[in-house]
Amino acid sequence: MSECLFCRIVRREIPAQIVQEDERALVFRDVHPQAPTHVLVIPKKHLGSLLEASDEDAALLGHLQRAASRFAAQAGLSSFRLVSNNGKGAGQTVDHLHYHLLAGRPMAWPPG
Ligand code: AMP
Numbered sequence: 001m002s003e004c005l006f007c008r009i010v011r012r013e014i015p016a017q018i019v020q021e022d023e024r025a026l027v028f029r030d031v032h033p034q035a036p037t038h039v040l041v042i043p044k045k046h047l048g049s050l051l052e053a054s055d056e057d058a059a060l061l062g063h064l065q066r067a068a069s070r071f072a073a074q075a076g077l078s079s080f081r082l083v084s085n086n087g088k089g090a091g092q093t094v095d096h097l098h099y100h101l102l103a104g105r106p107m108a109w110p111p112g
Pocket of ligand 1 (some may be wrong): 005016029085091092095
């Protein structure tokens with residue numbers, strides 16, 4: 001059984017504030033929010049990062065973006081940022097693919 005933190009959230013072994021779920025994706029609130037709205041969109045399937053995704057994951061990757069847009073619509077968000085850190089150099093700290101959905105404050109560009 002995987003010791004991956006987010007796999008354990010998927011299996012309900014670790015509590016999380018889950019806001020949306022379907023057969024392939026989970027959306028839950030980030031424990032250290034960086035914006036008034038900050039949720040993580042993850043695949044239930046373990047992928048360490050986008051670097052581990054293959055052609056057979058293409059539909060799943062599209063599904064995650066649709067999960068993000070569904071959350072944004074249901075939360076009434078008129079704008080949001082969707083970002084994924086891939087690799088330590090990009091700031092990835094949890095080795096399970098995830099997209100941060102941030103909203104509710106002005107967003108600077110470029111990100112740090
Ligand atoms: P990253 O640094 O891009 O890999 O993002 C990992 C994110 O996971 C960070 O924003 C953390 O605050 C968040 N995080 C870590 N542990 C938990 C947890 N148990 N529940 C919810 N979010 C978490």
